[in-house]
Amino acid sequence: MTVATRDRILDSTAELLRRYGYTGTGLKQIVAEANAPFGSIYHFFPGGKEQLGVETIHRSGRMYQELVEEVFDAAPDVVTGVSDCFAGAAATLEVTDYADACPIATVALEVASVSEPLRQATAEVFESWIQSSASRFGRAGIAPAQARELAIAMLNGLEGAFVFSRALRSTEPLHVAGAQAAAAVRAALDPQAPAATPRSRRRARSAP
Amino acid sequence: MTVATRDRILDSTAELLRRYGYTGTGLKQIVAEANAPFGSIYHFFPGGKEQLGVETIHRSGRMYQELVEEVFDAAPDVVTGVSDCFAGAAATLEVTDYADACPIATVALEVASVSEPLRQATAEVFESWIQSSASRFGRAGIAPAQARELAIAMLNGLEGAFVFSRALRSTEPLHVAGAQAAAAVRAALDPQAPAATPRSRRRARSAP
DNA sequence: GTCTATAGAAGGATAGAC
């Protein structure tokens, strides 16, 4: 036995949730893909589909964060790190025929007004992503408040671009989002040209 | 008779798709909310759920575009127009307890890898939104290519912020996205400080 | 054209043999 049944179930759930969402994924489909008997779901996850969903969201969220952090930290500077992450996301999307984008975004939108435990799981993952990104911007010398805004703006762009890219079957939105995020970080690091960053909005308000 | 059965069905479908997505919305739920007999669905939409979905996506997309255009065009300038749109989206989200965000984003993610007719419908709506926004930026004096990038960046931010805002039950992401989009448009209009706009990326590459 | 009833498949969940 190489991989435990419980882990195979979590793996196949993660993949199916990413592509087809929560309501679009059936438990029978999950065990079929995991090569597991149906009863194993309720053996390992007594809470049924919802518990399996919550655990998968946390697991997928953590794995995706680690993946992004590796790409990010391998870059020589934060601007390149941001660019590389978006480029990697675009490459993955193309390779998988526009199927594999954000591992939890579809679920997040589906469950937001339906299941409080599931919504909370997606919220915890997103908050962790924001803090991970913000801490890296902070380490690069950006003040905490602006670092958080930059992190949110970058992740906004990433998630929005995923929506558009999957629908349009084009990586154009991802490339635009990557360029914008990189430019925003660059501007935040360069005190000479802060006009287009959220933080310096007040200063630039005198402009047309 | 005030509103035709067919329109009531489309209205209730639009509302349910927006909140619960495509697979999360049942036909029985639709006719219940529309006060219509079940058979009416197949009378008016012989193609079943998929046809009803396609028509609703186009309809919701058009209505949302018109709503945004009204807010946008009522503002004294494009920067204010952008800000007002995000502020309005945030207000709607709060008033509806974080239920009413983008009318088609949840569906778009759900169907992207499942139904080609539905995916295409979402793609057509998104492309129309991009062109509507880009044309307004163009009218303000921004060159076509940059206007399209700005439009995509702004819509990326809006859709991504919808994902985060619904999950986190906070309007913070929407406010960040609005400020960033307004700043990007302002920078594109101001030749003095173009450093942080996507278009001027090459020029600024010499910076740290 | 409006509406009801029901078919047939798929959904989540459970019981219990092994």
Next chain:
DNA sequence: GTCTATCCTTCTATAGAC
């Protein structure tokens, strides 16, 4: 712990009365 069989509900879709 593994696996099968089955229950009950819900889903989409259709048939046909009125």
